[in-house]
Amino acid sequence: xxxxxxxxxxxxxxxxxxxxxxxxxxxxxxxxxxxxxxxxxxxxxxxxxxxxxxxxxxxxxxxxxxxxxxxxxxxxxxxxxxxxxxxxxxxxxxxxxxxxxxxxxxxxxxx
Amino acid sequence: xxxxxxxxxxxxxxxxxxxxxxxxxxxxxxxxxxxxxxxxxxxxxxxxxxxxxxxxxxxxxxxxxxxxxxxxxxxxxxxxxxxxxxxxxxxxxxxxxxxxxxxxxxxxxxxxxxx
Numbered sequence: 001x002x003x004x005x006x007x008x009x010x011x012x013x014x015x016x017x018x019x020x021x022x023x024x025x026x027x028x029x030x031x032x033x034x035x036x037x038x039x040x041x042x043x044x045x046x047x048x049x050x051x052x053x054x055x056x057x058x059x060x061x062x063x064x065x066x067x068x069x070x071x072x073x074x075x076x077x078x079x080x081x082x083x084x085x086x087x088x089x090x091x092x093x094x095x096x097x098x099x100x101x102x103x104x105x106x107x108x109x110x111x
Numbered sequence: 112x113x114x115x116x117x118x119x120x121x122x123x124x125x126x127x128x129x130x131x132x133x134x135x136x137x138x139x140x141x142x143x144x145x146x147x148x149x150x151x152x153x154x155x156x157x158x159x160x161x162x163x164x165x166x167x168x169x170x171x172x173x174x175x176x177x178x179x180x181x182x183x184x185x186x187x188x189x190x191x192x193x194x195x196x197x198x199x200x201x202x203x204x205x206x207x208x209x210x211x212x213x214x215x216x217x218x219x220x221x222x223x224x225x226x
Binding site (some may be wrong): 004021040041042045048056070090092098099100101102103104107 | 115119128145152153154155156157160200204213214216217218219
């Protein structure tokens with residue numbers, strides 16, 4: 001089984017809808033991250049969490065919120081989706097080392 | 112401003128040749144640099160990490176160099192195979208205003224290895 005899983009893998013939604021992307025990991029890592037990837041822009045950090053009680057904004061957090069329900073689960077919400085949030089979203093984990101382990105991604109289309 | 116540059120043009124090479132990808136950066140002084148591989152529709156996969164005090168790192172057919180004076184890393188794949196075709200991302204340590212050290216990713220270079 002994959003160490004980092006994301007659901008759903010693909011999602012189409014309409015402008016103004018609230019959606020949640022979920023991430024689970026079995027690596028036992030404390031640190032979890034949400035990124036978005038856009039063509040020509042690379043991976044950009046949305047939110048990161050060092051443990052259940054520690055959540056921090058990344059470089060592009062506006063329009064997003066997160067919830068760390070447990071060490072293994074980290075969810076990303078779009079409260080009111082807009083078309084420029086159409087992107088590929090990745091969850092990642094790491095331990096105290098620098099290497100990050102990524103999930104398979106969620107492809108989101110906002111119409 | 113801080114910037115990471117990877118060649119946006121795809122690199123096309125023939126099977127068996129050595130592929131060399133470049134990562135240049137400005138206004139960073141990273142303690143380490145990493146390379147990841149990303150296949151279409153999948154998440155990046157870690158390949159190698161090299162620290163500022165290391166000039167070269169090898170893993171099987173992969174070799175990474177890190178020149179902190181030139182602010183450049185080179186990523187080599189020797190005896191390349193079609194299965195090596197993918198996008199390769201470099202990532203280095205960057206520091207946010209909060210002091211948090213985060214990974215900053217380049218946009219990647221696509222490698223195409225033809226039989």
